[in-house]
Amino acid sequence: MAEAALKREATPSAGAARKGEVRRVLDKVKAEGRASLTAPEGKLVCDAYGIPVPQEGVANSAQDAAKLASGMGFPVVLKIVSPDILHKTEAGGVLVGMKSAEEVSKGYETILANAKKYKTDAKIEGVQVQQMLKGGTEVIVGSITDGSFGKLVAFGLGGVLVEVLKDITFRLAPATREDALSMLDGIQAAEMLRGVRGGEAVSREALADIIVKVSQLVSDFPEIVELDLNPVFATAKDATAADVRIVVDFEPHEQRHRPAHDDIVRAMNRIMRPKTLAVIGASAEDGKIGNSVMKNLINGGYKGQIYPIHPKADEILGYKAYKSVKDVQGEIDVAVFAIPAKFVAQALTECGEKKIAGAVLIPSGFAETGNHEGQKEIQDIGRKYDIRLMGPNIYGFYYTPENLCATFCTAYDVKGKVALSSQSGGIGMAIIGFSRSAKMGVSAIVGLGNKSDIDEDDLLTFFEQDDNTQVIAQHCEDLKDGRAFAEVAKRVSKKKPIIMLKAGRTSAGAKAASSHTGALAGNDKIYEDVLRQSGVIRARSLRDMLEFSRGIQVLPTPKGENVVIITGAGGSGVLLSDACVDNDLKLMSFPPDLDEAFKKFIPPFGASGNPVDITGGEPPKTYQNTVKLGLEDDRIDALILGYWHTIVTPPMVFATLMAEVVEEMRSKGKVKPVVASLAGDVQVEEAAEYLYQHGIPAYAYSTEIPVQVLGAKYKWARGAGLL
């Protein structure tokens, strides 16, 4: 029913009509210079959008009152309507809990009599009959306006305890019916809505309907900056907002400039995979940033044209040098800046005149040091000439498919499928160090620094269409335009996993973030919910981001939820099971035939069921047989291996055998994610590396990381609708 109502009201003419009604109310509020709506105005707005509020009407006779009450359903409240009676209750002008037409009829007379007794000459306009809300579950539906994400719709249970526990969930507005339904499951106390201890389950459709309508309302009217339906009474058949509060702000807000999708793609392609590149401030002198950049470009093996720009030099490191980009013949795609901040604006203007697509602004000395004017100046130049700016205050970037190291950091050339970016230079260095140490292939590493222009959603837009990139990992401290990010991420995450390490999660972290970049870190719960809504996998720590980047890119996508643990160490099996629960993985419950099939390969005292405990001291054959079975049986979707180092099956014997089995089965079309936990002496480290190189993320001395990595892949696959 709620759905039908929603559809009906979604027709264009109904939409225009309801918008017209709300517009009239808001115009009046604006004309009167108010910042909030009165209760009757709130009710009008709710009525216009079909948000259920208590029914009410004014009766002028006992018969009228009974009829009105019968129409809205019992019980009702009766209230005297008289400009001369301010204290209704004192005057005996209020009766609650009227349960029948007869009671209402009598009540009408009583109230009238009381009123006359109270004030003989009172002008009586009638008796208000109002539907009395009772029972049901009290919930809150609301909306706020966030600096980064814009309009958000919120949902939570009513009551003080929920406030104490901060059990509330957010989605971007407008929210779809699916979003709204996911909110009902998105609170800790979700079970309350499903009916507890014999209590009735609430109508999910009715609640979702209200959430969707609220989200539509605030999206249609940006001036509604806050809205609260508190409480909403939800029952098994409906939901009604007992109280409405709406706060407005008619000041127009500056919209962030957002280039069109195709313009982003065109510019980012010229920047990330340039045919020609200028180094402004190129230098032959060791130790200078402009020298490091030149060397990295040359030694990295970049095949495009390099133009060193230097005020005096004729030649730098064997390349003909120019005084200005304007002196270069032919097109330049991107300019890498390695000059002090104070010279940037002038050089950038020349880049603009030269129609260069992007400027990689390594120099620091802008907003991060308090030089906001300097940053604004270069932003304005960028906009004027349509040059996209990366940075300032960055290490530059790497794009390995083109052997491009446009950075002063050490070169990196291990090609892989993950593109990483960081807002901070330190984190960028950690990415490079970890990648090198863990032999992780990357497609790109990008520094975003002050994000005066290019930000996370520009990168997503580029990597979306970049076939060299299959996974995207981003470290950020804020999102300048969370809404744009969410929009792009929602689309991109359907195709490629996006991992985000959002720093400044906690208020202490947020404080540090704000002193660092002048960025105001948003409410973390909003980030949490919106990132999930956008299909983004959230990393909780730097190591998680790095491990996810490394592991997810080699794991095939699972086809179903059935995870099986095969372990030589029972103790690892227990810890791996714990980790499965922690990471939302479902341990498959075995049908009898599958249990029997596994049992055939393991000693009689091995544990049946899942985990498959093959017991310690088993030969390679036992691992081989059970893992093969796990890969062959189509009911199983993913494997977690627990290896126990023994003389009978040494680490490298295990590793080579597992790589072989997995490869063999993959060639037969049995492509499933497999991860491994290795318990043993130091030789397991070599085995872990070998397994990783053969597509099996494997970890020494850890039962947690392999499962976290598999869990992250699953989280992505679920978010992308692949499961």
Add this chain to the structure above:
Amino acid sequence: MAEAALKREATPSAGAARKGEVRRVLDKVKAEGRASLTAPEGKLVCDAYGIPVPQEGVANSAQDAAKLASGMGFPVVLKIVSPDILHKTEAGGVLVGMKSAEEVSKGYETILANAKKYKTDAKIEGVQVQQMLKGGTEVIVGSITDGSFGKLVAFGLGGVLVEVLKDITFRLAPATREDALSMLDGIQAAEMLRGVRGGEAVSREALADIIVKVSQLVSDFPEIVELDLNPVFATAKDATAADVRIVVDFEPHEQRHRPAHDDIVRAMNRIMRPKTLAVIGASAEDGKIGNSVMKNLINGGYKGQIYPIHPKADEILGYKAYKSVKDVQGEIDVAVFAIPAKFVAQALTECGEKKIAGAVLIPSGFAETGNHEGQKEIQDIGRKYDIRLMGPNIYGFYYTPENLCATFCTAYDVKGKVALSSQSGGIGMAIIGFSRSAKMGVSAIVGLGNKSDIDEDDLLTFFEQDDNTQVIAQHCEDLKDGRAFAEVAKRVSKKKPIIMLKAGRTSAGAKAASSHTGALAGNDKIYEDVLRQSGVIRARSLRDMLEFSRGIQVLPTPKGENVVIITGAGGSGVLLSDACVDNDLKLMSFPPDLDEAFKKFIPPFGASGNPVDITGGEPPKTYQNTVKLGLEDDRIDALILGYWHTIVTPPMVFATLMAEVVEEMRSKGKVKPVVASLAGDVQVEEAAEYLYQHGIPAYAYSTEIPVQVLGAKYKWARGAGLL
């Protein structure tokens, strides 16, 4: 007042009297073959222990009733007392909410009149006057009996929402007043008790008083297996249990055998640091377990006497062999078993006759394969001859101060201060591998396997008095005697940090644990709370246990809560701040003079406050100055360093300088924990190792682990009452 009441009742005679009253009630219940108490019996028990229940009395006149009511306070409920009137309400025999003496007086007459009207010849015994509980916060106080931990007292808020959120907390009974108060803070919704939204705070003393009394009651009477006070109405001045439910079980339960403390110490010292040692099943043949054990003993450098036991050989690996331990002249401290399960009982009997203190039972084939009888048999032999059994089904143990490797695994000889144990062999191998790889010194590694006898609390008792051990880390899947463990852990953790990795935390993990060792994993919330109550640091994953073991042993104990982050990378500062919040560390808020003092050393655009952001690209001197200041100023208690790899301050320059500064300040008595997060290229790995070797736990590519490790040390220090 509640405290005074508690003290008064704690006098021996009062104690005896109240016990006598409860005993009489329980005897009656037992005699009548009941499993639970009636409501009046429950009230008697509560009265005996001073647990407040609603006051009541029977009045025989209106005057009486008014007097009674005035004594207990208004409002009250009046109820007819008559064996002839079953349906009191129907008879007009109940009046609620009587608010004054006058109302009560009138009410008495009304009830009597109604009763007579209802049944003329009804025998009226009087009118019950009962205190009417209202308002306040509804909470639950209860007690359960756990298989491993015994009597536990529980506390939570009342209501369905709390049930859904499983927001309840446990402590071992009897609980101290301090334990009880900690329970009020131990629930997620603790804020509710402190008064929310203008609501009144409840009386913490009154609630703690009830918790303590309940815990005392169930400890005094083991037959009370379950108790529920639900709800308890808590107000600003008192707390009253509105309903009491008590379940009893008079079947005596088998008590686990627990040797006396001194006997444990004596036996464990002979086992862990034996002067003489027999290897039963010693072998000269490569690949045999008895051969590996012999070689590890010899090559490990064990200086005690080794007696190989073998049915036929005269000599094994240069040591004279014996047919039985009984053939050896002189005392043998410990026997390491390397023979098949079926021969163990016979050899163990001989060990008993030889008065050997302990048997290290490497053989598998006991309870873990379903051979429970076999395990019972050796347990009985152990008890008969007073031999302590380690295992069976273990890898043996290492005790590095004696160069003792009583195991078939590879030798390990890096001496350090942490003693680790594991229930599982696989986890034992991971401990060895990690230790070797991370250059972690250990004092002991012990396998506990099936824990037929020696368990975690025996090890704690030994390590408590072992000066070579300063930190204890244990992996377990269950605690056979959680109560004994908690008792010992509570004492030991005051002196030495205890880290526990409890596997089978989740229901899936618990299932795997149960199939693995036949152990029933307890309710994890109970483990969580009791471990905290016992001062144990809980590790969430294998890596956490290993990293805590490695890091905590080199960190000095902090003297206060003021933590300061000094970072070269602002981005690391944000992530380190997040981690501080996650790990309950308090970022010191700087007094102005301290802020000024730091500012002197950093560039003008560096962030003031905490984190101290010295900004990237600073020379070694800046790190040196700021860290020195951090160590010198007595208001600062711990430092977290965030290093950013630059050409200006390369990793090893940073590492050697930091080690120097910390060493210099330590020599001046400025001993503070310092941890470091290193962001940079692979050279930071060498720097991290160098720093660790110099007492600064440091981690490459991680902002989380250093803070977790420091957080674990703090958690311990707080639990031990050192902060």
